Amino acid sequence: MPVNRLSDVATVGVGLNLTEYEVLGIDAPINVADGHARQPLTDTQAQVIDELPQIFAAAHSRPIAEVEREAHVAYLSAVGQHGAPVGTDRILTTYSSSVAMDILARCLGEAGATVALIHPTFDNIPDLLRSRGVRLVPFEEPDIAAAEIPAEIGPGDCVFITTPNNPTGVPVPPEQLEPLAVECRDRGALLALDTSFRGFDERAQYDHYRLLTDIGVDHVIVEDTGKLWPMLELKLGLLVFSEDLALPLRKAYSDILLTASPLIMKLVTHLAADAVAGGFQAMRAGIAENRLLVLDRLAAAAMRTPDGDSKVSVLRVELPGANASEVAACLAAEGVHVLPCGPFYWNRPADGERYIRVALARPRETVERAAERLVAVATAA
């Protein structure tokens, strides 16, 4: 029986990280918790899947370095990153962006770096950094626009930005990245970016590599194919870095893997080609439709999102009360899984209790049902 009254539900789940919440919802009837791609395949993506035996054979018969380079060219050019160092040894291909992140975190930890980390952001980023002994200071999202880097950051330290950000969807445009990069360069600090969600937002597809290289700032960029295409977790994370970087990223990578799978590299090459030939447009239209659907249900209940400009595949919903953990627990009890936003606010979790995050890369009916139940539960208090 659905549980509608918040007072009926004990606050369960407090203390979980976001991935733990996502695991609880993974096979639930209505899962809009994780931000992984779970929308239906488009016709042309389905064609790519039909060709898997041939793709496997092609991956098998060619040198891995060639297959890998093709995937780098296809993906990075599909998202506008023509200045990326394709063809050099400064792109490390991993199974997922978290693996890339952990390699970076390890090297920063060993170097004794302090990291000014965007606040809020997806919690596995601060968790991985802390687990490798990195000291974190919050870099509030609104301060990024003014390039107001925390005073603690000096030579050998790092500024880490997620762009577009998860969960807010806020991208860092070139006119903000430039002063940030200049300031990092002048302080002798590394500028690191997680661009996992850039495929959804053309505002995040100007050539970051060209801009950062021209400024001459040390930089590392984590790229990710995993949020875009509904491929049952077949994805690549790329760890891309500037010339003469002091951190031993390649050495740390070699402790973890030899290469990612050439089959997945080939798959990414095909999907990126499909994306350029209209797939990105179709994907963005589907996400936009689901976003409108949620906004429509919110408006009917006089509720709103704080992320009006967001284009990414997740959306925050502002609650009438600061009780996201309770609302999430109440919904979970009836098989509807969302994320309470507390853990995104890794420095002040109470700030996130005002918001629930809803994943939009889902079938329309799933998003519709989730939005209806969310509105009903949130307004029942």
Ligand SMILES: Cc1ncc(COP(=O)(O)O)c(C=O)c1O
């Ligand atoms: C911004 C960001 N970076 C990295 C990750 C980790 O991705 P993966 O689980 O594919 O390693 C996530 C997961 O949601 C994320 O939101």
